[in-house]
Amino acid sequence: MSLITENNFREPGKRYFRAFTPGDDFYEALIETHRDLTDEQSAEVNARLILLLANHIGDIAVLRQAMALAREGV
Amino acid sequence: MLSTYKYPKFDYVKPPELDAPDSVSRRPVVVVGAGPVGLGTAIDLAIQGVPVLLLDDDDTVSVGSRGVCYAKRALEVLDRLGCGDEIVDKGVSWNVGRTFFREEEVYNFNLCPQPDHHRPGMINLQQYYLEEYMVARAGQLDNVELRWRNKVVSVSQDGATATLKVETPDGFYTLETDWLVVADGARSPIRHMLGLDIEGRVFMDRFLIADVVMKADFPAERWFWFDPPFHRGQSVLLHRQADNVWRIDFQLGWNVDPEEEKKPEKVIPRIKAMLGDERDFDLEWVSVYTFQCRRMNDFRSGRIFFVGDAAHQVSPFGARGANSGFQDHDNLAWKLKLVIDGKAPDALLDTYSEERTFGADENLLNSTRSTDFITPKSKTSLTFRNAVLGLARQHPFARALVNSGRLSVPCYLTESRLNTADEDDFDGDMVPGAPMDDAPLTTACGAQWLLGVLGNRFQLLYFADDAGAIDPKVAADLAGLNDAAIAVEALVVAPTGAAPAGLKTLTDVKGLIKERYDAQPGTVYLVRPDQHVVYRARRFEPAKVAAAVAKATCNA
Numbered sequence: 001m002s003l004i005t006e007n008n009f010r011e012p013g014k015r016y017f018r019a020f021t022p023g024d025d026f027y028e029a030l031i032e033t034h035r036d037l038t039d040e041q042s043a044e045v046n047a048r049l050i051l052l053l054a055n056h057i058g059d060i061a062v063l064r065q066a067m068a069l070a071r072e073g074v
Numbered sequence: 075m076l077s078t079y080k081y082p083k084f085d086y087v088k089p090p091e092l093d094a095p096d097s098v099s100r101r102p103v104v105v106v107g108a109g110p111v112g113l114g115t116a117i118d119l120a121i122q123g124v125p126v127l128l129l130d131d132d133d134t135v136s137v138g139s140r141g142v143c144y145a146k147r148a149l150e151v152l153d154r155l156g157c158g159d160e161i162v163d164k165g166v167s168w169n170v171g172r173t174f175f176r177e178e179e180v181y182n183f184n185l186c187p188q189p190d191h192h193r194p195g196m197i198n199l200q201q202y203y204l205e206e207y208m209v210a211r212a213g214q215l216d217n218v219e220l221r222w223r224n225k226v227v228s229v230s231q232d233g234a235t236a237t238l239k240v241e242t243p244d245g246f247y248t249l250e251t252d253w254l255v256v257a258d259g260a261r262s263p264i265r266h267m268l269g270l271d272i273e274g275r276v277f278m279d280r281f282l283i284a285d286v287v288m289k290a291d292f293p294a295e296r297w298f299w300f301d302p303p304f305h306r307g308q309s310v311l312l313h314r315q316a317d318n319v320w321r322i323d324f325q326l327g328w329n330v331d332p333e334e335e336k337k338p339e340k341v342i343p344r345i346k347a348m349l350g351d352e353r354d355f356d357l358e359w360v361s362v363y364t365f366q367c368r369r370m371n372d373f374r375s376g377r378i379f380f381v382g383d384a385a386h387q388v389s390p391f392g393a394r395g396a397n398s399g400f401q402d403h404d405n406l407a408w409k410l411k412l413v414i415d416g417k418a419p420d421a422l423l424d425t426y427s428e429e430r431t432f433g434a435d436e437n438l439l440n441s442t443r444s445t446d447f448i449t450p451k452s453k454t455s456l457t458f459r460n461a462v463l464g465l466a467r468q469h470p471f472a473r474a475l476v477n478s479g480r481l482s483v484p485c486y487l488t489e490s491r492l493n494t495a496d497e498d499d500f501d502g503d504m505v506p507g508a509p510m511d512d513a514p515l516t517t518a519c520g521a522q523w524l525l526g527v528l529g530n531r532f533q534l535l536y537f538a539d540d541a542g543a544i545d546p547k548v549a550a551d552l553a554g555l556n557d558a559a560i561a562v563e564a565l566v567v568a569p570t571g572a573a574p575a576g577l578k579t580l581t582d583v584k585g586l587i588k589e590r591y592d593a594q595p596g597t598v599y600l601v602r603p604d605q606h607v608v609y610r611a612r613r614f615e616p617a618k619v620a621a622a623v624a625k626a627t628c629n630a
Contacts, residue, residue, distance in 0.1 A: 005471055018483065024440070030458065031446060042454035
């Protein structure tokens with residue numbers, strides 16, 4: 001399995017009529033997670049979030065791909 | 075004064091009420107505000123047979139650079155009103171939007187990737203032209219009376235009547251009306267007179283609008299920049315309008331002096347930096363705006379309905395303002411007509427507010443999300459925003475997250491109590507509550523469009539393989555739908571053949587109606603007068619169609 005970079009957001013049980021809706025649902029939730037936090041607190045939340053998601057993905061080959069892409073051009 | 079447009083001046087005529095002060099004239103419907111949505115309401119009611127008095131406190135069209143983008147759905151409504159062609163012909167049609175981050179393009183979209191729809195995804199047209207064409211259309215209708223320089227100064231209502239006091243250059247008069255539709259704009263004086271609340275958020279941002287006249291060979295596309303080199307840290311939006319007028323929106327941030335920013339010596343260098351060359355242009359209009367995202371709790375108050383900006387306001391990213399206003403009157407007019415005719419109970423009018431607050435919430439959600447993406451509220455939000463833009467050039471998932479405005483599309487009224495739930499299986503999106511997809515067809519009158527033959531009454535699409543081979547009993551039942559108290563016009567959709575006498579045939583020349591509606595022979599779709607699906611089934615059963623009509627009109 002390799003890293004998915006196509007649009008992959010969806011929520012079980014939800015029907016979408018517009019292609020942009022699931023991604024926007026996610027993005028709003030992400031920004032909302034940081035609401036009222038200081039920059040330091042947000043950095044901490046982001047680190048935890050990455051660790052939680054990385055464990056969920058589990059496949060270290062996929063994670064290495066993601067880490068390499070994330071560094072590109074930074 | 076604009077160099078490309080001369081504002082018409084409409085004649086004020088002394089209302090006859092002023093010469094008969096002892097009697098109070100009474101109307102079935104009065105509409106207040108001759109902007110796009112008030113005009114649309116008046117025309118819509120009039121073509122459905124309801125006489126309308128339309129009052130406006132001014133005597134010309136919209137001044138300056140305001141509404142620009144009119145979406146496919148609004149154009150389809152304007153087609154139904156009988157003024158779509160003039161507006162589309164004058165406007166600049168476009169489907170493609172490009173988004174730039176700093177120096178490079180990161181993403182583009184096509185609003186109408188599917189061919190064989192009558193109208194484009196969007197047109198750009200200065201609001202004054204739109205209103206001028208709509209005023210002309212209203213003038214063609216005997217049952218619209220438009221009174222300029224008639225300003226409503228007070229409103230009251232009881233269970234049976236709304237009463238207005240109107241100020242004119244010749245004095246005041248009083249009017250009574252069965253129903254009042256309020257389309258008096260975002261500041262809505264009538265909403266204030268009635269003490270009705272509107273709640274939401276003010277966004278701490280300002281935008282500079284500049285209209286410039288220039289000859290430019292940029293394509294007819296929407297261009298949006300995040301953090302461009304010519305306007306660091308902010309966003310810029312470019313639209314081409316009619317008459318070689320280009321509309322540019324510069325985000326300014328909150329801590330600027332709007333009066334200072336409007337000065338030509340401030341504006342012209344900004345535009346020059348953006349154009350990046352020495353081309354000539356004339357500055358036609360400059361203003362600074364702020365916006366709010368808010369809506370009224372209920373769009374109905376007794377005998378009074380609120381439509382357009384008077385009822386709801388959104389951020390401009392997504393062109394969901396005027397476009398959603400057209401959907402308001404699209405929803406209200408047929409319901410009001412049925413209630414006035416005594417064919418539906420008052421409860422049907424409550425569904426106007428139910429359905430359109432649902433639509434307004436969708437517009438508020440999408441435009442607020444766009445605004446939060448365009449103007450991040452914290453350092454972390456900005457980091458995420460720029461990370462999305464940085465990934466977007468290479469990765470499709472990030473392109474889908476880029477939000478420079480989710481452009482106006484009609485609402486799926488899936489939660490409406492007017493719908494009859496599916497009992498049969500269908501693929502695709504034409505569910506009960508869906509705004510209908512267009513498709514080409516031919517009729518006895520030649521090549522037409524599906525949405526061109528639908529509207530203003532209930533209709534039933536009946537799909538067949540050969541319109542000429544319909545069972546006589548089915549044909550008689552289809553024709554019989556027209557004799558019901560709420561008439562339903564049956565339309566036979568088939569790739570070939572002509573339906574028996576008394577039934578209209580829609581020849582599905584490309585098979586696209588069948589495809590887009592996932593139809594099989596015998597499939598039926600019941601269509602509301604505003605071109606929304608309200609019931610569908612794999613088999614035509616007259617009793618079920620009658621029950622669905624009853625449900626769709628609160629007669630069940």
